[in-house]
Amino acid sequence: MQGLSQKSKAVSSRYFYDEQGDKIFQQIMNMPEYYLTSSEHEIFSQQRKEICEAFNAFNEPFNLIEFGAGDGYKTKLLLNYLLENNADFTYYPVDISNHILEELSESLHGEFPALKVKPLNLEYFSALSKLSEMSKRRNVILFLGANIGNFHIEEAGTFLQRINWYSKKGDMLLLGADLKKDPKIITAAYNDPHGITASFNLNLLSRMNRELGADFDLQHFMHHTFYEPVSGEVLSYIVSLQKQSVNFEALNWKTNFDAFEIIHTEISKKYSIPELESLAKEQGYIVKEHFTDDKKYFLDTLWEVK
Numbered sequence: 001m002q003g004l005s006q007k008s009k010a011v012s013s014r015y016f017y018d019e020q021g022d023k024i025f026q027q028i029m030n031m032p033e034y035y036l037t038s039s040e041h042e043i044f045s046q047q048r049k050e051i052c053e054a055f056n057a058f059n060e061p062f063n064l065i066e067f068g069a070g071d072g073y074k075t076k077l078l079l080n081y082l083l084e085n086n087a088d089f090t091y092y093p094v095d096i097s098n099h100i101l102e103e104l105s106e107s108l109h110g111e112f113p114a115l116k117v118k119p120l121n122l123e124y125f126s127a128l129s130k131l132s133e134m135s136k137r138r139n140v141i142l143f144l145g146a147n148i149g150n151f152h153i154e155e156a157g158t159f160l161q162r163i164n165w166y167s168k169k170g171d172m173l174l175l176g177a178d179l180k181k182d183p184k185i186i187t188a189a190y191n192d193p194h195g196i197t198a199s200f201n202l203n204l205l206s207r208m209n210r211e212l213g214a215d216f217d218l219q220h221f222m223h224h225t226f227y228e229p230v231s232g233e234v235l236s237y238i239v240s241l242q243k244q245s246v247n248f249e250a251l252n253w254k255t256n257f258d259a260f261e262i263i264h265t266e267i268s269k270k271y272s273i274p275e276l277e278s279l280a281k282e283q284g285y286i287v288k289e290h291f292t293d294d295k296k297y298f299l300d301t302l303w304e305v306k
Contacts, residue, residue, distance in 0.1 A: 044075075068124075092119070164283055
């Protein structure tokens with residue numbers, strides 16, 4: 001109600017991820033145009049030894065905490081390497097989608113019976129707070145898949161500062177970020193010819209229909225996205241194709257749309273390496289090491305809390 005009552009309508013991208021949204025996002029990650037997943041998978045596949053050694057995985061017991069764990073596709077490469085080399089750690093996947101955590105837990109128990117895994121169906125900072133009560137071990141936090149790109153750069157700074165605030169000296173953060181590159185490559189990843197990204201965006205309306213009794217007619221809305229290379233931001237919208245009203249039965253409320261009025265749904269920011277290094281310094285981290293794929297499309301950067 002708040003987002004759709006604003007002069008510039010907006011709905012948070014966090015609401016993409018219901019059960020249907022999870023399934024569509026799995027399809028997105030398998031698209032040839034969506035290079036982000038394959039690029040980061042390449043980093044983990046080729047450099048897992050170097051990554052694990054860089055965060056001192058074999059020197060002392062630690063907690064491996066993953067924000068937005070998803071299906072664990074890339075993380076399993078690290079988990080397997082850590083287990084094979086007898087690292088003493090507990091894996092804490094954190095996600096707001098209980099459905100995806102249940103699927104991940106079942107998958108992990110099948111693939112890695114020896115893995116100590118404790119899923120946390122919580123907001124990120126609630127999870128860190130709870131974990132500080134449960135364990136005094138050193139934390140290594142994974143925030144992968146370019147999720148930091150879902151913030152404007154000022155918001156990213158605030159988010160990273162909060163992680164630092166909840167952390168101890170010596171804790172580490174492995175941050176995944178999509179790098180600035182040819183705009184055509186970026187645009188294709190967010191506006192694919194298969195219509196999968198469009199269905200992911202429009203699932204927000206379907207979810208409101210299912211859960212709030214709304215009467216969005218998806219034929220009267222369209223997906224629109226574009227990349228702005230100066231800021232590095234991909235901006236995604238849902239566009240109303242006509243003047244219309246939408247009723248929400250569960251809320252006893254309605255909202256009106258003008259023709260071609262937009263709902264802002266997502267930002268996906270792309271970074272340069274100097275931008276990321278400045279963020280680290282400003283928010284109280286030491287940059288330990290960068291890991292990139294062969295094409296230098298994607299970066300996983302390891303930071304340590306001062």
